[in-house]
Amino acid sequence: MTAHDHRHSLYTVDQVRALDRRAIDELGIPAYELMQRAAAAALVCLRQHWPQARRIAVYCGPGNNGGDGFLLGALAREAGIHAEVFALGESRGDDAIRARREFEHGGGTVVAWNEAVALPPVDVHVDALYGTGLQRALAPEVAALVGRVHATGAPVLALDVPSGVNANTGDVPGEAVQVQVTVTFIAPKRGLYTGLAPGYVGTVQLESLGLPETLWQGARADAELMRPQTLPPRPRQSHKGNNGHVLAIGGDHGTAGAIRLCSEAALRGGAGLVSVATRAEHLIALNSARPELMAHEVNGPQALEALLPRATVLAVGPGLGQGAWGHALWLTALDAQLPLVLDADGLNLLAREPRGFSGPVVMTPHPGEAARLLGCDTRTIAIDRYAAVRELAKRYGAVVVLKGAGSLVADPQGRVAVCRWGNPGMATGGMGDLLTGIVAALMAQGCDAWQAATLGVSLHARAGDLAAKHGGERGLIATDLLEPLRLLLNGRDA
Numbered sequence: 318m319t320a321h322d323h324r325h326s327l328y329t330v331d332q333v334r335a336l337d338r339r340a341i342d343e344l345g346i347p348a349y350e351l352m353q354r355a356a357a358a359a360l361v362c363l364r365q366h367w368p369q370a371r372r373i374a375v376y377c378g379p380g381n382n383g384g385d386g387f388l389l390g391a392l393a394r395e396a397g398i399h400a401e402v403f404a405l406g407e408s409r410g411d412d413a414i415r416a417r418r419e420f421e422h423g424g425g426t427v428v429a430w431n432e433a434v435a436l437p438p439v440d441v442h443v444d445a446l447y448g449t450g451l452q453r454a455l456a457p458e459v460a461a462l463v464g465r466v467h468a469t470g471a472p473v474l475a476l477d478v479p480s481g482v483n484a485n486t487g488d489v490p491g492e493a494v495q496v497q498v499t500v501t502f503i504a505p506k507r508g509l510y511t512g513l514a515p516g517y518v519g520t521v522q523l524e525s526l527g528l529p530e531t532l533w534q535g536a537r538a539d540a541e542l543m544r545p546q547t548l549p550p551r552p553r554q555s556h557k558g559n560n561g562h563v564l565a566i567g568g569d570h571g572t573a574g575a576i577r578l579c580s581e582a583a584l585r586g587g588a589g590l591v592s593v594a595t596r597a598e599h600l601i602a603l604n605s606a607r608p609e610l611m612a613h614e615v616n617g618p619q620a621l622e623a624l625l626p627r628a629t630v631l632a633v634g635p636g637l638g639q640g641a642w643g644h645a646l647w648l649t650a651l652d653a654q655l656p657l658v659l660d661a662d663g664l665n666l667l668a669r670e671p672r673g674f675s676g677p678v679v680m681t682p683h684p685g686e687a688a689r690l691l692g693c694d695t696r697t698i699a700i701d702r703y704a705a706v707r708e709l710a711k712r713y714g715a716v717v718v719l720k721g722a723g724s725l726v727a728d729p730q731g732r733v734a735v736c737r738w739g740n741p742g743m744a745t746g747g748m749g750d751l752l753t754g755i756v757a758a759l760m761a762q763g764c765d766a767w768q769a770a771t772l773g774v775s776l777h778a779r780a781g782d783l784a785a786k787h788g789g790e791r792g793l794i795a796t797d798l799l800e801p802l803r804l805l806l807n808g809r810d811a
């Protein structure tokens with residue numbers, strides 16, 4: 318990530334405030350002018366998305382987000398759009414107060430919101446309630462307004478942040494406005510891209526308000542958005558020994574599916590060879606379903622040790638269980654001094670028996686596994702996914718993928734990458750097993766832990782989107798991702 322690539326850099330709310338301050342102090346642009354520019358950009362965005370809009374309602378909160386709303390109301394009126402403006406609370410701060418006066422001096426009337434007020438019929442609602450200053454869950458009367466806005470069925474444009482969404486973390490502590498478009502100002506706030514936020518933000522459109530690139534140069538960003546990537550073409554003389562050997566370990570009694578999905582994804586992820594260490598009862602099914610896999614009966618540590626010398630990467634956990642068999646294989650795998658991908662019971666065992674690693678490791682917890690690893694509950698993970706993934710990476714000395722909408726990848730030094738792809742069709746059993754196999758395959762082909770995790774997460778999520786594009790989200794199953802995965806891996810997704 319380069320410091321000035323601000324469209325792929327994500328910022329904390331404090332970092333955005335520091336950028337605002339620099340624009341004001343170093344570039345000499347008054348805060349009120351920034352507010353005017355924000356309102357002008359919002360009007361352009363409104364017209365771009367809803368060119369037919371003739372009537373809008375703008376709901377203004379007490380802070381500067383509300384100030385943006387009053388100025389948008391003023392500009393919309395000048396542009397011949399009927400704008401009804403509602404205030405929730407008295408404006409606080411010079412700029413917001415001035416913005417409200419500007420709207421009123423232009424002939425606009427501000428209606429003080431209360432529950433008896435009828436919502437006007439409008440083409441678009443504009444949410445200017447709270448932006449980066451949101452401190453807590455929306456109050457009940459504001460939540461009631463949000464419910465009524467939703468009930469109209471008309472689209473909503475959010476200014477900067479949908480109200481109720483924590484722009485710093487992506488958490489939504491109570492109700493929040495669900496919008497079609499979020500026009501966000503100056504810099505992308507990291508909270509818009511992960512956790513609960515993706516369910517509210519709609520399309521996020523960044524407006525830099527005419528500020529020069531120099532503003533972002535040298536400015537600290539907190540995280541980076543993943544970009545579409547692939548691997549370079551294989552050398553023509555490549556042979557299977559050049560492309561790594563994944564050994565997938567798991568599949569206790571009754572959980573053959575998980576290890577099959579993981580190992581099949583490793584094949585489709587381009588590993589030269591894929592072996593499976595599993596229970597004897599799964600061998601025939603595995604071999605007949607996917608003859609390219611080399612399935613081995615492994616009763617205990619000795620049988621596993623015999624397979625280790627040929628492996629380049631171990632994928633440990635899918636269907637492993639936490640019984641004596643799984644635990645013994647897990648211990649052997651962790652002592653093997655080979656690169657590891659740890660998932661599912663591989664992580665649950667680690668939560669029970671914390672330990673360090675000697676080689677490169679990628680851990681792929683979903684929020685439930687992350688909570689077990691950190692000894693907290695899943696709500697604590699959701700409150701700040703950025704903090705959780707960083708803490709996991711630091712505590713375990715590994716690259717960690719925190720899965721779920723807006724998957725995050727962190728390394729122990731605190732670097733974080735954010736995945737903006739993926740869809741709720743992927744909320745079905747087996748999707749995580751695929752990710753484990755893909756990441757292992759990429760490590761086997763020479764990617765380091767960070768590259769394998771970020772590329773693996775992005776390929777997996779984009780494959781999910783491509784599969785959903787063709788057949789829809791509902792009913793999407795893990796194996797549907799394998800063919801699109803292969804296309805994406807070879808840069809053939811067009």
Ligand SMILES: NC(=O)C1=CN([C@@H]2O[C@H](COP(=O)(O)OP(=O)(O)OC[C@H]3O[C@@H](n4cnc5c(N)ncnc54)[C@H](OP(=O)(O)O)[C@@H]3O)[C@@H](O)[C@H]2O)[C@@H](O)CC1
Pocket residue numbers: 337338348351352353355378379380381382383385409410446447448449450451452453454455456476477478502
């Ligand atoms: N600075 C700049 O250069 C630019 C800033 N810009 C705009 O300013 C926005 C940030 O403005 P902001 O800092 O005034 O915060 P904002 O989001 O309006 O809310 C703060 C107010 O809300 C209140 N409050 C908070 N949560 C609450 C809750 N749940 N329920 C009830 N009240 C709650 C809080 O009260 P308090 O909690 O302090 O009592 C305070 O009064 C930013 O998102 C962007 O739109 C643009 O114009 C571009 C240039």
Ligand SMILES: Nc1ncnc2c1ncn2[C@@H]1O[C@H](COP(=O)(O)OP(=O)(O)O)[C@@H](O)[C@H]1O
Pocket residue numbers: 683720721722723724738739740741742743744745746747748749750751752777778
């Ligand atoms: N709503 C969603 N949006 C984006 N990605 C999702 C969503 N739901 C699930 N996924 C992805 O699907 C995978 C599910 O993994 P996991 O929960 O481990 O499933 P399983 O254990 O059934 O294999 C993760 O990579 C996750 O990020």
Ligand SMILES: [K+]
Pocket residue numbers: 382444445446447448475476477478479480
């Ligand atoms: K808002």
